[in-house]
Amino acid sequence: MSSKKQASSQLRVGDNPLVKWLLVGLTLFLTAILLVVPLIAIFQQAFVEGAAHYFNSLLEADTLHAIGLTLLVAALTVPVNLVFGVMLAWSVTRFEFPGRKLLMTLMDIPFAVSPVVAGLLYLLLYGNNGWIGAWLYEQDIQLMFAWPGIVMVTVFVTCPFVARELIPLMQQQGREDEEAAVILGASGWQLFRRVTLPNIKWALIYGVILTNARAVGEFGAVSVVSGNIRGETNTLPLHVQLQYEDYQAAAAFASASLLAFIALLTLLFKAFIEWRQERQEATL
Amino acid sequence: MSILIEHISKTFGQFQALSPLSLDIQEGEMIGLLGPSGSGKTTLLRIIAGLEGADTGRIQFGDRDVTNLHVRDRRVGFVFQNYALFRHMTVADNVAFGLDVLPRKERPSPSEIKKRVMHLLDMVQLAHLANRFPSQLSGGQKQRIALARALATQPEVLLLDEPFGALDAKVRKELRRWLRGLHEELGFTSVFVTHDQEEALELSDRVVVMSNGYIEQVDKPGDLYASPNSRFVFDFLGNANVFEGKADQGKWLNQQASLQLPKGIEQQDGQLYVRSHEFFVSDAPTEQANLPLKVVAINPIGAEVRLELSPIGWQSKDIWEIDLPHKAFDQHGYEKGQTVFVTPKAGYFFADDLAQPTPLHW
């Protein structure tokens, strides 16, 4: 049986060593020039004027402010979308209601629509001349061209990540565990904390990491609503662009290296979680 | 606790999963819900538990109307078909769950909970696995843990959905006896779902036979077997062979086959149901019957040998199956391809226009 299999596998298309190594080589080459080289280049460019210049440019007031604002945006966006994503996933996987399918489709709008368009929509609604914004302006509340606006569009852009991770998992796990818990007398909160949450823990963390990565890196939507006020409404990605346009290439790359660093951390964490999940599945 | 089910019905969209049905379950009884796939067994069980709401009707536990009571407050034990153990908790934590989530006033102390859990694990003979995770258990072990977990809160009603469905024949049998013993010891009222007739007959005090959302018959296992009240129950319970007969001059005819009517039976067309062990087998037609069949397969099954037979010169929807004791089989030595003649000793007759059968004896 096994020898027969081997014999036939030798005839399989693509098993020609030449083809195999050509394909693998090409893929590796493309990966290198498209992904790895730019990443290395960022760090290389950041340090082109020396380590001292690198750290000085990071410690510039505007840069520090941009870092702070970016962290603030992420710190507000992630919890909001964490809660929202869990609610959304719970609703569509645990309840039957009219419009459920529609909701699952609507949920993907932030993925489907260009972030710039999202930014413009928010500007239209919440800008000082906008439908809601005009009224808010009378109440002396300004959302656009200020940090709340940045948080709002970031929440919008990143809102599907958590739900997208949870829904397939929760669908696959079904509701039997939860039914068992309720029959045993668990209250809604006990059920969530002791049964649902542990079951979805890793997918949830994964969703959070993706949300965070996107929240930190979002450019398009944020650039529309931020107004680019240096030292006030500049997030790190916007700051990189400003610095670059000001011919401060090394400083721009220094800021960019922070973003790249966060991206690398994200990947590392993601790899760790995937490894955990695989191990967990292996024991199931 | 007794369970009273009155006019319970359920539809899913357009589909009528349960037609209004009623059932009265005595305290301490063990009831088997038996029926083919899709007959509504699980749906009925889930409605009793409160996991599903009924469209009409009401349910009473003892004197308490629980129709609108939330699952959480019905305090029933429920064992799921695929166990639904909490995969991230140890066996001990799984069993303790029902106690851990009790409101603080009612909750026993941690040491008391631990003691109760160990007692339950002893009862299911798995105390040595207390610190394992569900993924490290065999199917039979999971099943027993699921039972221990359901019993931890000492429910008076225990509901089980195909409790032994996924297990092999030997483990099933063991667990069946064990559940029966537990039931007698603890005295809870239980309802279990099965599509295995042997399981239903062996385990239940009364069997509820369901089909298409209806209850066909409710009876003690012996009575159910002795007097099935519909074609469906007969088919489902009985390895029965069906002879479709046209009545003519004291005989039922089907093309070239014929069978004498027993004395005192009215001449009527209909179907004759004969169980697989109620036959003589011979090499030639008898005075009473001319039913020629060809042997197509011979299967030794436990204490008997089963002959699979196909009719010669007459029509039958299914292959006939006839069970012979090994001794009778050995004496004769039937072979595949051989022609044999069978003569029924007893059976049930369903007249074409009647749902109720008439028992027959020759």
Ligand SMILES: Nc1ncnc2c1ncn2[C@@H]1O[C@H](COP(=O)(O)OP(=O)(O)OP(=O)(O)O)[C@@H](O)[C@H]1O
């Ligand atoms: N949530 C649901 N939505 C729609 N239809 C359902 C639902 N649950 C059950 N049904 C339908 O109701 C009918 C009865 O289902 P039920 O699960 O009670 O059958 P069962 O007797 O337990 O069958 P089995 O032996 O296969 O488990 C089936 O036809 C099933 O398709």
Ligand SMILES: [Mg+2]
């Ligand atoms: Mg079922």
